[in-house]
Amino acid sequence: MSKKLLVGAGVAFSLLFGSFNQAFAESPTVGERKQVDNVAHRGATGYAPENTIAAFDLAVEMKADYIEIDVQRSKDGKLVLIHDTTVDRTTDGTGKVGDLTFDQLRSLDAGSWKGEQFVGEQIPTFEEILERYHGKVGILIELKTPELYPGIEEQVAKALKERNLDKPQNEKIIIQSFNFESMKKVNDLLPKVPVGVLTSNRADTTAEALQEFSTYADWFNPSYGIVTEELVNQVHSLGMKIGSWTVRSQEAADFLFEMNVDAIITDYPDYVDPRN
Structure with a gap:
């Protein structure tokens, strides 16, 4: 309406x-x-350093429906939250995530680049996020470049199962990736957990591509630049939901409202939820 x-x-x-x-x-x-899920992209990253407790706590305070997190793996096998495959942009360190041990990653300052008030923010672990936020806010889990971390799907599945987050009553867990084969694997490992595919490629919006995604995915999550009313209708007709990213302006949020998407993934939760 x-x-x-x-x-x-x-x-x-x-x-x-x-x-x-x-x-x-x-x-x-x-x-x-409120019919549209408000997804805080890496937390409330418009206001706090991405993929940190500060950003996630702020997202909860801003009444987000979900926090979106990026999961990678340390050299010694610990699941950690960081977007880039290197630590250079968002910490005071250098190097590839997968080449650094957990202790090395944990020693980095992941907050001061965003502001003095965030000095000392650390790179969180996946398990910490599950413990701190499940039951308080939905968690949209992105497997970031899973091809770099063989077996990461099984690790994520194990962590969820240990906390009974693989059950249908816990509906606010979603796993997504740009790696479609990884999502097929996740769907097999966690058949009751919704799976999403990410893309910014218009080639993935053809009728044939969408039909293929619908055989294993519950969400089709494109960049907002390729969202059209026709695409939204196609996705819905195949029984999938659609969430779009990354909103960094009120105009982009308003456009996606008009397109009737199911979720808006944003750095600014207040652009999506008028209660803020």
Whole structure:
């Protein structure tokens, strides 16, 4: 239902039933927007350093429905949260994530680049995030370049199973990746956990490609630059949901609302949720 229809209905009710329903009529905008999942991209990264506890705590405070996290692996086999395959951009260190031990990664400052108030923020572990946030906020888990970390799918599955997060009653766990073969594997390992495929390639939006994704994926998550109303309708017709990224402006958020996507992945949760 469009905003115009909702507002019109609210006005009609207020005329018929007085001030109580006039108050009721003021709420549809919030109600409409809450139909879209608000996903904090690497946490509330517009305001805090990405993939850190500070960013995730802020996302929860800002009422995000999900936090999105990037999972990689240290040299000695620990699952850690960082987006780039090197530590250079977001820490005071240098080198490839997979070439550094967990202790080396943990010793890095992952916050000061964003501001003095974040000095000392550390690279979190996957297990820490599960323990701290499950039951409080949904967790959208991205396997980042899983081809670099053979067996990472099994590791992630094991960590989820140990916490009973592979069961259907825990609906707010989703796993996604740009690596489609990895997602097929995850679907086999965790058949009750929703799987998403990421893309910015228009070649992945053909009818044939979407049909193939629908055989194992529950979410089709494209960059917002390739989102169209037709694409959203196609995805929905195949029984999948669609979440789009990465929103860094109010205009982009508003565009995706108009497209009727199911989730908006954003650095700024307040652009998506009018309660902020």
